[in-house]
Amino acid sequence: MKNFNLGHGILHFPLKLPWSPPGFVNIYLIEDDDGYIMIDCGVNGDEYFDDLKVNLNNLNIQLSDIKLLIGTHLHSDHVGLSTVLRNEGIKFGLYKNAPDFIPRYNDWTSRFKAIGEYAKKQGAPKEFLDDMNSISTPTTTGKITPPEILFDEGKIKNINRDIKVIFTPGHDISEISLLDGSSKIIFSGDHVLPRITPFIPLHDEETDMLSNYVNSLEKVKNIEHEKIAPGHFEVIDSPHNRIEQILLHHEKRSKKITDILSNGSLTGWEVTQSLFSRPLDSWNLRMAFQETMAHLKYIESQGIIKQNGSKTITWEVI
Numbered sequence: 001m002k003n004f005n006l007g008h009g010i011l012h013f014p015l016k017l018p019w020s021p022p023g024f025v026n027i028y029l030i031e032d033d034d035g036y037i038m039i040d041c042g043v044n045g046d047e048y049f050d051d052l053k054v055n056l057n058n059l060n061i062q063l064s065d066i067k068l069l070i071g072t073h074l075h076s077d078h079v080g081l082s083t084v085l086r087n088e089g090i091k092f093g094l095y096k097n098a099p100d101f102i103p104r105y106n107d108w109t110s111r112f113k114a115i116g117e118y119a120k121k122q123g124a125p126k127e128f129l130d131d132m133n134s135i136s137t138p139t140t141t142g143k144i145t146p147p148e149i150l151f152d153e154g155k156i157k158n159i160n161r162d163i164k165v166i167f168t169p170g171h172d173i174s175e176i177s178l179l180d181g182s183s184k185i186i187f188s189g190d191h192v193l194p195r196i197t198p199f200i201p202l203h204d205e206e207t208d209m210l211s212n213y214v215n216s217l218e219k220v221k222n223i224e225h226e227k228i229a230p231g232h233f234e235v236i237d238s239p240h241n242r243i244e245q246i247l248l249h250h251e252k253r254s255k256k257i258t259d260i261l262s263n264g265s266l267t268g269w270e271v272t273q274s275l276f277s278r279p280l281d282s283w284n285l286r287m288a289f290q291e292t293m294a295h296l297k298y299i300e301s302q303g304i305i306k307q308n309g310s311k312t313i314t315w316e317v318i
């Protein structure tokens with residue numbers, strides 16, 4: 001991965017991640033009158049902090065030149081190192097709903113236990129539930145505390161540059177995209193990515209994350225912009241086409257799930273199995289189950305399918 005040349009006083013470098021894909025997270029530094037505004041910071045850990053400092057040094061930037069760190073969303077590859085940077089005197093900002101979700105960011109054990117309990121109702125086998133119950137928080141997550149600054153939608157206050165916050169939940173419940181007025185670049189975090197379709201998680205039993213996500217895609221599509229600078233991979237030069245592709249992917253998958261259910265009612269686990277027929281490792285199986293549940297809730301909200309039962313839930317076409 002190379003540094004992007006975005007102009008307009010915007011610097012970039014890719015910072016390595018402990019897992020691949022994506023292998024790297026994009027760090028952006030936007031020049032303001034009295035220092036830089038940094039977007040995202042990578043995972044926690046000495047090795048990653050050292051790498052960050054080397055990259056800053058290559059750009060002739062000191063940590064003390066950074067006045068604000070903005071986290072696009074509460075995932076460790078974007079905010080894991082935030083506590084270390086705050087200890088260096090850098091202010092930290094997140095979207096205003098983020099403090100509600102910091103406890104679950106810090107505690108993977110309870111988060112995955114809750115997913116496991118839901119998976120049980122969806123007919124998941126014991127091995128899957130055991131896997132969920134064995135998860136603990138990795139050190140790369142770091143420990144986050146509520147930030148100094150909480151953003152609302154619209155222009156960010158107390159900075160000179162025109163940067164607007166766009167609330168774009170879906171991939172994460174607190175995700176924001178940022179529109180830089182002078183360059184017309186949207187920094188999308190993981191809301192819009194090239195190459196891969198952003199993962200839509202099962203947030204909890206009630207929240208319809210895919211409806212949130214689709215609405216957030218429409219929102220970004222309707223904002224005038226020229227490029228998208230994503231959290232991973234290369235800059236997107238045709239953002240509208242990319243957004244259309246992602247929307248189409250979710251429509252196709254929803255259609256496929258509806259077709260699967262038209263042959264008779266199934267549990268969420270059975271739908272996952274028929275949707276992902278190839279063998280998956282435990283990480284990918286967790287993702288597949290969550291994605292399937294996000295789709296089932298989305299199709300349910302459109303009035304196409306419904307769920308039955310309480311101890312074990314089945315889904316059927318209306």
Ligand SMILES: [Zn+2]
Nearest residue numbers: 075077190231
């Ligand atoms: Zn990410």
